Amino acid sequence: MSWAAVIFFILGVFFALTGHLGLLKAPDVYTRLQTSSTCSTTSVLSILIACMLLSGISPFTGKVAAITIFFIITNPVATHIIARYAWEEGIVPWRRHQ
Amino acid sequence: MTSSFKWAVTRIILTTIYLFAGWLLFTGSTAPRSLLMGAGFSFLIALTTFKLFIDDDEAARRTLLPRVHWLLFYAILVFYKVYVASFQTAFAVLWGKYYPRVVHFRTRLNSDIARSVIAGSITLTPGTITLELTEDHLVVHWLNASTTHSRFAGNIIKGSFEKLLKRVWV
Numbered sequence: 195m196s197w198a199a200v201i202f203f204i205l206g207v208f209f210a211l212t213g214h215l216g217l218l219k220a221p222d223v224y225t226r227l228q229t230s231s232t233c234s235t236t237s238v239l240s241i242l243i244a245c246m247l248l249s250g251i252s253p254f255t256g257k258v259a260a261i262t263i264f265f266i267i268t269n270p271v272a273t274h275i276i277a278r279y280a281w282e283e284g285i286v287p288w289r290r291h292q
Numbered sequence: 293m294t295s296s297f298k299w300a301v302t303r304i305i306l307t308t309i310y311l312f313a314g315w316l317l318f319t320g321s322t323a324p325r326s327l328l329m330g331a332g333f334s335f336l337i338a339l340t341t342f343k344l345f346i347d348d349d350e351a352a353r354r355t356l357l358p359r360v361h362w363l364l365f366y367a368i369l370v371f372y373k374v375y376v377a378s379f380q381t382a383f384a385v386l387w388g389k390y391y392p393r394v395v396h397f398r399t400r401l402n403s404d405i406a407r408s409v410i411a412g413s414i415t416l417t418p419g420t421i422t423l424e425l426t427e428d429h430l431v432v433h434w435l436n437a438s439t440t441h442s443r444f445a446g447n448i449i450k451g452s453f454e455k456l457l458k459r460v461w462v
Contacts, residue, residue: 209378216385224421224433225392229385232418236378239371253320260317270415274422277415277433281423287433290391 202244209237222288223280231273238265303346307338310345347404362459369456373417381418384436393437397446398428399454406461413453420449 213236216229242262246255308331315330338345384390401407411422414432424431432449439445 209382212382212385216381219385219388225390225435227421228392228419228433228435229381232416232421233378233381233385235416236374236418239374256317256320266416267412270412270422274411274415277421277423281431287392287394289393 196248199244199247202240202247206237206240206244209233209240213237223285224277224287227273227277231269231276235265235269299348300342303342304335304338307342307345308334311337358460362456366453366456366460369452370413370416373451377418377420381435384419390435391437392433392435393440394423395432395434395437395440395442395445395449397430397432397442397449399430399446399450401428401454401457401461403461406457409461410450410453410457414449 210233213230213233216233217226220226220229239262242258242265246258246262249255249258311334312330315334319326319330399407399410401410407425407428411425411430414420414430415422419435421433422430423433430446432445434445434449437445438448
């Protein structure tokens with residue numbers, strides 16, 4: 195069980211790093227949202243799953259599960275609000291010229 | 293007893309049930325005092341907010357009571373897709389290879405809750421963000437667009453989400 199938790203912790207660190215690297219490298223607001231917010235979602239999700247695996251079956255796991263569900267519901271909504279605002283403002287998405 | 297009164301009572305009862313489930317989830321205790329207080333406050337809040345929680349014209353039975361076993365299956369599918377797409381996005385970021393496009397497509401889901409869930413799932417999956425959702429029309433920003441054709445893009449992005457959600461809600 196603890197090995198699975200270690201794997202999920204490493205995944206969490208990996209996605210957090212790439213997410214924030216993307217925030218620095220990406221060209222415009224939409225691609226920044228893609229890389230930062232959604233990769234960071236996966237990283238937080240991995241860390242919460244690892245916490246659940248470490249604590250086994252206990253009331254603590256239930257509480258972490260409740261936090262996970264709440265996080266999964268609220269985070270896409272926050273991302274969507276930022277993206278929608280940018281879209282309604284008329285910001286043209288960046289395109290790579292091939 | 294008019295039908296609108298009956299519908300209001302049904303909505304109050306359903307809202308109370310949902311609120312009470314939330315209370316149980318967060319308190320995690322089965323002491324009679326806590327249960328009584330939770331039920332009382334759930335009912336009070338339901339009396340004032342049932343109009344917001346369940347819309348007047350959302351009368352289909354399936355939109356109010358989802359099929360829970362399909363919902364669980366859907367959650368597992370979303371988790372799997374999130375991880376697969378995260379790896380793709382992570383490597384696209386590391387190598388700097390992304391070709392973003394904006395695509396438009398329609399969804400066949402009818403109820404409001406199913407539509408908002410599919411928009412949320414598309415945003416949660418890395419590589420795609422829902423920019424706008426009006427009626428059944430979705431505008432999606434796609435990080436690695438392989439096509440801009442409306443129907444094909446819709447099939448790739450929605451994938452099996454839509455089929456499963458049709459079984460959970462409508």
